Amino acid sequence: MKxxxxxxxxxxxxxxxxxxxxxxxxxxxxxxxxxxxPPRFFEALLQGRGWEEAPDITARICGLCPVAYQMSACHAMxxxxxxxxxxxxxxxxxxxxxxxxxxxxxxxMFLLHLPDFxxxxxxIAMAREHGELARRGLRMKQxxxxxxxxxxxxxxxxxxxxxxxxxxxxxxxAVQAMVPDLEWGLQAAQETVEDFAxxxxxxxxxxxxxxxxxxxxxxxxxxxxxxxxxxxxxxxYEFEDRFEERQVPYSTALHSVLRGRGHYLCGPLARxxxxxxxxxxxxxxxxxxxxxxxxxxxxxxxxxxxxxxxxQAFDEAVALVxxxxxxxxxxxxxxxxxxxxxxxxxxxxGLLYHxxxxxxxxxxxxxxxxxxxxxxxxxxEDDLRVLxxxxxxxxxxxxxxxxEWAIRNHDPCISCATHFLDLRIERA
Amino acid sequence: xxxxxRVVGVGHPGGGDDAVGLAVVDSLRTAGGLPPAxxxxxxxxxxxxxxxxxGARAVIVVDAVQGNGVPGELTVLEGFPRARARRRTxxxxxxxLEEAIALGRTLWADSSSPLxxxxxxxxxxxxxxxxxxxxPVAAAVEPAAAQVCALLEALGGAS
Numbered sequence: 001m002k003x004x005x006x007x008x009x010x011x012x013x014x015x016x017x018x019x020x021x022x023x024x025x026x027x028x029x030x031x032x033x034x035x036x037x038p039p040r041f042f043e044a045l046l047q048g049r050g051w052e053e054a055p056d057i058t059a060r061i062c063g064l065c066p067v068a069y070q071m072s073a074c075h076a077m078x079x080x081x082x083x084x085x086x087x088x089x090x091x092x093x094x095x096x097x098x099x100x101x102x103x104x105x106x107x108x109m110f111l112l113h114l115p116d117f118x119x120x121x122x123x124i125a126m127a128r129e130h131g132e133l134a135r136r137g138l139r140m141k142q143x144x145x146x147x148x149x150x151x152x153x154x155x156x157x158x159x160x161x162x163x164x165x166x167x168x169x170x171x172x173x174a175v176q177a178m179v180p181d182l183e184w185g186l187q188a189a190q191e192t193v194e195d196f197a198x199x200x201x202x203x204x205x206x207x208x209x210x211x212x213x214x215x216x217x218x219x220x221x222x223x224x225x226x227x228x229x230x231x232x233x234x235x236x237y238e239f240e241d242r243f244e245e246r247q248v249p250y251s252t253a254l255h256s257v258l259r260g261r262g263h264y265l266c267g268p269l270a271r272x273x274x275x276x277x278x279x280x281x282x283x284x285x286x287x288x289x290x291x292x293x294x295x296x297x298x299x300x301x302x303x304x305x306x307x308x309x310x311x312q313a314f315d316e317a318v319a320l321v322x323x324x325x326x327x328x329x330x331x332x333x334x335x336x337x338x339x340x341x342x343x344x345x346x347x348x349x350g351l352l353y354h355x356x357x358x359x360x361x362x363x364x365x366x367x368x369x370x371x372x373x374x375x376x377x378x379x380x381e382d383d384l385r386v387l388x389x390x391x392x393x394x395x396x397x398x399x400x401x402x403x404e405w406a407i408r409n410h411d412p413c414i415s416c417a418t419h420f421l422d423l424r425i426e427r428a
Numbered sequence: 429x430x431x432x433x434r435v436v437g438v439g440h441p442g443g444g445d446d447a448v449g450l451a452v453v454d455s456l457r458t459a460g461g462l463p464p465a466x467x468x469x470x471x472x473x474x475x476x477x478x479x480x481x482x483g484a485r486a487v488i489v490v491d492a493v494q495g496n497g498v499p500g501e502l503t504v505l506e507g508f509p510r511a512r513a514r515r516r517t518x519x520x521x522x523x524x525l526e527e528a529i530a531l532g533r534t535l536w537a538d539s540s541s542p543l544x545x546x547x548x549x550x551x552x553x554x555x556x557x558x559x560x561x562x563x564p565v566a567a568a569v570e571p572a573a574a575q576v577c578a579l580l581e582a583l584g585g586a587s
Contacts, residue, residue, distance in 0.1 A: 141475050
């Protein structure tokens with residue numbers, strides 16, 4: 001019998017999306033993940049604005065990963081200007097970014113994704129039975145928020161980032177005051193990996209092409225080359241030669257593909273697969289203890305990958321805070337230059353690419369922003385195609401829960417993904 | 429009665445009228461004179477709210493609301509009655525206010541659940557989202573602060 005499973009409003013994801021699966025046992029006709037968030041036109045909004053405004057304007061695309069937008073914008077403009085960022089400023093940026101990873105990952109893991117694994121309909125129901133886990137997760141997230149406040153000026157949409165560095169470097173004492181919380185957080189993150197390793201993971205293997213940045217020596221956050229499990233290895237400025245965004249009729253977000261190859265996956269699972277050898281000793285040790293090995297192609301185990309990344313972020317943060325000396329000056333002066341600048345960093349959800357064409361007077365002529373959720377949208381649909389025969393055998397409520405769980409594996413931020421619309425007006 | 433009385437302003441400091449809850453807490457802080465049992469808190473991410481229920485006798489949350497009222501109109505709620513849920517608070521991102529309060533009560537409250545009062549300031553359907561507060565919402569800051577003081581007195585916490 002032919003069945004249609006409709007999830008009209010996806011819960012526990014950021015933004016508004018819906019899902020349709022149509023088919024019958026043994027034959028899946030249609031799987032569409034529809035993103036219905038209104039288009040936000042950020043790229044158009046940037047046209048005619050000063051190049052120095054890009055970090056603050058793009059930060060408003062997302063309340064969960066504003067630092068990622070600020071950093072990708074800064075990298076693009078700094079590449080255009082040919083500016084080298086001193087190590088002390090780069091270290092402070094990395095510390096701020098660690099705060100965002102911690103806050104964002106902990107929000108997703110504990111508040112949104114964990115109820116799926118523990119069999120609860122929502123966070124509150126889970127918290128009644130697993131109070132210690134929920135309290136731990138919230139405290140870890142609060143530490144991430146506190147890092148954003150201390151360095152960025154506030155936890156949502158920080159205001160201290162500018163091209164070339166920061167408006168003001170925080171005092172050494174204020175930063176080092178975070179050490180006790182960060183040490184507690186590192187231990188809590190390690191316990192979390194061990195707890196998550198004991199969860200039951202569904203069997204599902206996928207043939208993803210993983211894509212992430214790869215830094216020369218460290219786990220990728222702030223730069224490096226773009227690499228893939230299929231052998232891609234290119235500079236950030238080559239992104240648009242290698243990747244293509246396509247519009248699909250049912251979604252306000254674009255779908256990204258690797259030219260000539262198809263869908264791919266970015267985010268924690270991709271990063272850890274491509275950079276396992278770049279994990280620091282604390283993350284590597286806990287990953288080994290948890291039995292997490294690469295290649296790992298089970299999307300449900302992205303929860304574990306994310307938890308290992310939280311250990312990585314806390315571990316790096318402890319070291320960065322201990323070594324912190326306020327950069328002087330806090331930013332490198334920059335003059336606008338005509339041309340094109342490209343930048344990419346690793347947002348919590350994956351690769352975030354920015355490109356700006358800037359006029360000689362410093363005004364932005366064109367902007368292009370490719371967020372991770374639109375890059376992952378095709379792979380999320382492919383996951384659902386693999387799951388669809390199983391879903392079509394379930395009752396509607398069980399199928400909805402299972403489908404949402406599969407989408408949450410990739411922590412989609414739908415608001416980030418919808419800022420472009422190919423607007424066509426047909427007049428008689 | 430023992431236990432802290434916590435006044436929590438919720439909002440985004442760069443969110444125009446959404447910041448009114450923070451402005452009310454600022455106003456109370458500037459006025460001073462609150463007894464030691466009363467503590468003032470400013471929260472932008474609602475995920476920072478739940479731990480404030482620990483050891484609290486009462487929690488007063490001050491936030492912007494969008495309903496059908498006139499901008500600046502005050503509403504005081506005792507908890508989140510289902511019938512009033514449509515008069516929703518304007519959360520910034522992620523965890524919603526109602527969920528954050530439920531989490532606080534579930535995870536941090538003692539066996540005697542703390543009293544909850546919500547002071548909502550109407551910001552209107554077309555709320556101002558630029559810098560600072562719009563005139564009608566700014567005019568509601570002092571009345572809202574006075575309302576909080578009246579609640580504190582009723583709860584036995586004002587001097």
